Amino acid sequence: MMDGIFLQQMINGLTLGSVYGLIAIGYTMVYGIIGMINFAHGDVYMVSCYLAAIGLAVLSYFGLESFPFLILGTLIFTIVVTAVYGLVIERVAYKPLRNSTRLAPLISAIGISLILQNYVQIAQGSRQQGVPTLLEGGWRFDFAKGFVQISFTKLFIIIAAFVGMAVLTYIIKYTKLGRMCRATQQDRKMASILGINTDRVISYVFIIGAAMAALAGVLVTMNYGTFDFYAGFIIGIKAFTAAVLGGIGSLPGAMLGGLILGVAESQFSGLVNSDYKDVFSFGLLVLILIFRPQGLLGRPLVTKV
Amino acid sequence: MSTPILEFKDVDVFYGPIQALRKVSLHIAPGETVSLIGSNGAGKSTLLMSIFGQPRAAAGQILYQGTDITRKTPHYIAANGIAQSPEGRRVFPDMSVEENLLMGTIPIGDKHASQDMQRMFELFPRLKERRNQRAMTMSGGEQQMLAIARALMSRPKLLLLDEPSLGLAPIVVKQIFATLRELAQTGMTIFLVEQNANHALKLSDRAYVMVNGQIRMAGTGKELLANDEVRNAYLGGH
Numbered sequence: 001m002m003d004g005i006f007l008q009q010m011i012n013g014l015t016l017g018s019v020y021g022l023i024a025i026g027y028t029m030v031y032g033i034i035g036m037i038n039f040a041h042g043d044v045y046m047v048s049c050y051l052a053a054i055g056l057a058v059l060s061y062f063g064l065e066s067f068p069f070l071i072l073g074t075l076i077f078t079i080v081v082t083a084v085y086g087l088v089i090e091r092v093a094y095k096p097l098r099n100s101t102r103l104a105p106l107i108s109a110i111g112i113s114l115i116l117q118n119y120v121q122i123a124q125g126s127r128q129q130g131v132p133t134l135l136e137g138g139w140r141f142d143f144a145k146g147f148v149q150i151s152f153t154k155l156f157i158i159i160a161a162f163v164g165m166a167v168l169t170y171i172i173k174y175t176k177l178g179r180m181c182r183a184t185q186q187d188r189k190m191a192s193i194l195g196i197n198t199d200r201v202i203s204y205v206f207i208i209g210a211a212m213a214a215l216a217g218v219l220v221t222m223n224y225g226t227f228d229f230y231a232g233f234i235i236g237i238k239a240f241t242a243a244v245l246g247g248i249g250s251l252p253g254a255m256l257g258g259l260i261l262g263v264a265e266s267q268f269s270g271l272v273n274s275d276y277k278d279v280f281s282f283g284l285l286v287l288i289l290i291f292r293p294q295g296l297l298g299r300p301l302v303t304k305v
Numbered sequence: 306m307s308t309p310i311l312e313f314k315d316v317d318v319f320y321g322p323i324q325a326l327r328k329v330s331l332h333i334a335p336g337e338t339v340s341l342i343g344s345n346g347a348g349k350s351t352l353l354m355s356i357f358g359q360p361r362a363a364a365g366q367i368l369y370q371g372t373d374i375t376r377k378t379p380h381y382i383a384a385n386g387i388a389q390s391p392e393g394r395r396v397f398p399d400m401s402v403e404e405n406l407l408m409g410t411i412p413i414g415d416k417h418a419s420q421d422m423q424r425m426f427e428l429f430p431r432l433k434e435r436r437n438q439r440a441m442t443m444s445g446g447e448q449q450m451l452a453i454a455r456a457l458m459s460r461p462k463l464l465l466l467d468e469p470s471l472g473l474a475p476i477v478v479k480q481i482f483a484t485l486r487e488l489a490q491t492g493m494t495i496f497l498v499e500q501n502a503n504h505a506l507k508l509s510d511r512a513y514v515m516v517n518g519q520i521r522m523a524g525t526g527k528e529l530l531a532n533d534e535v536r537n538a539y540l541g542g543h
Contacts, residue, residue, distance in 0.1 A: 176407075176415070179400070179404055179407060179408060180408075180411070182397070182399065182400060182404075183397050183400070183408050186397045186398060186399055186400070187395055187397060189359060189395075190391065190395040190397070191408075192357070192359075192378075192379035192380055192383075193357050193359075193379050193383060193389055193391065194383055194388075194408050194409060194411050194412075194455070194459070195379075195380045195383030195384050195411040195412040195459065196380060196408075196411055197378075197380045198380075
C-alpha cells in the first residue's frame with residue numbers, strides 16, 4: 001500500500017498531529033498539576049489564531065515583508081499575549097476555586113470557554129477570517145504509483161512544532177523551573193513545604209500551556225488561513241483526545257498521542273472516508289478509554305495513600 | 306534565656322470537627338535537640354505540619370525566632386530556614402536522588418548545591434550509589450535517608466523530623482540516629498517526632514510527651530527515660 005496517497009496522508013498527518021500535540025500539552029500539563037481538564041484551552045487556541053492574524057496584519061502594515069521576520073514577530077506577539085490570557089484565566093477563574101470541589105473549576109472552565117467564544121464573536125464578528133499564504137511553494141516527488149507534495153508551510157509547521165516540543169522537554173527535564181513543575185505535580189503539599197510557591201508554579205504551567213497553544217495557533221493559521229470564533233472547539237477536543245491517548249498527565253504522551261491521532265485521522269480520511277474522520281477520532285477515544293484508560297505512556301491510576 | 310527558635314503558645318488545631326491539638330505550648334532553644342514522643346494518633350505529625358500551616362492553627366500562636374508565623378505561607382516558612390522530613394517521607398517518586406536533593410535547595414538557591422550534595426553523600430553513602438535512580442524504586446530506609454538529606458540541603462536553622470525510624474530495620478534505625486547525633490553535634494537545632502521513644506530520648510536534650518493532642522509531660526531526655534509512666538507507656542517496660 002505504499003502509494004502516493006498513503007505517503008501524502010502521512011505528511012498531512014504529521015502536520016496535523018504536531019499541532020494536536022502542541023495543544024495537547026496544555027491539557028496534559030494542567031491535568032497533571034491540578035487534576036483538572038481545562039475546557040477553555042481550545043478557546044485559548046482560538047484566540048491565538050486571531051492574535052496571529054492581527055500580528056501578521058500589523059507587521060505587514062509597518063512594511064515587514066520578509067518571511068523570517070514576519071513569522072518571528074508574529075510568533076513572539078501571539079505567544080506573549082496568549083500567555084497573558086492563560087495567566088489571567090487561571091487567576092480569575094480557577095485559582096479562587098482551588099480548594100473547592102473538583103467539579104467547580106471544570107464548570108468555571110466551560111464558562112470561560114463560552115465567554116471567550118462570545119467575546120471574540122462580538123469583537124471580531126462571526127464571519128470566517130483569513131490570512132493570505134505566507135510561504136509559497138514546496139517540493140513535489142513523482143514516482144511510479146503517484147506523487148507526494150510537501151509544501152514549505154507544512155515543513156515549517158512540523159519543524160517549528162518539534163522545536164517547540166524539544167525546548168519544552170528540555171525545560172521540564174533539566175531546568176529548575178521544570179523540576180519545580182514536576183515536584184508540584186508529584187506532591188504539591190511537599191513541594192510547598194520545600195519552599196516552592198506552588199500557586200506560582202501552577203500559573204507557569206498555564207502560561208506554558210497557553211504558549212504552546214499559541215504556537216499551534218500561528219502554525220495552523222499559516223497552513224489553513226481561515227478560522228472563526230468557534231475554531232477552538234473541535235481541535236480542542238481532538239487535542240484532548242490526543243492527551244488521553246498518550247496518557248493524560250504525561251508530557252511525552254501528549255506529543256506522541258498528538259502525532260498518532262493526527263496520522264491515524266489523516267490516513268482514515270485519505271484511505272477510507274474524510275466525512276467520518278471526526279467519528280473515527282472520537283471512536284478511537286472511546287476504545288482507548290475502554291481498553292487502556294491510562295493511555296499509552298500514562299501510569300495506571302493508583303489511589304494515593 | 307535567649308529567644309526560642311520555635312515556640313508554640315496555646316495552639317489549637319482542628320481537622321474538620323475533630324480537635325487534633327489542644328492548647329499546645331512548647332519551646333525549642335537554638336542548638337537544642339528536642340523530641341516529641343507519643344503513641345500513634347496523639348497528634349505529633351499534626352503538630353509538625355501545623356508549623357507550615359497545614360493545617361493552620363485555629364487558635365494560639367506559632368513563633369519562629371520571635372516572629373509570628375501562624376498565618377504565613379508554607380514557602381515563606383521554608384524560605385526562612387525551617388525544613389522538614391515529613392511523615393511518610395514524601396520523596397518525589399518520579400525524580401532521581403539528585404533531583405530530589407536539588408528540590409531541597411529552593412529556599413537558598415543552588416549556589417552551594419554540588420558542595421552540599423557531596424556532604425549528603427558522605428553522610429548517607431547509600432544515596433551516592435543510587436544518585437541517578439528514581440526515588441520510587443528505592444527501599445524505605447533509602448527513601449528516609451533521602452528525605453532527611455533533602456531537608457538538610459536547604460541548610461536549615463531548624464530541622465523537623467517526623468518518625469525517621471518508622472518501618473525501618475533496626476540496623477538502619479541505628480545508622481539514621483547515629484547520623485542525627487552527628488548533626489546535633491554540629492549545632493543544628495533538631496525537633497524530632499518519634500514513636501521509637503528509646504532512641505529519641507537518648508538523642509535529645511529535652512523531650513515532650515504528647516497524649517490525645519495535649520502535652521502531658523516535659524523534661525530532659527534522661528528524666529523521661531527514667532520516668533515510670535514513660536517507661537510503661539512508650540518503652541515497653543524495659
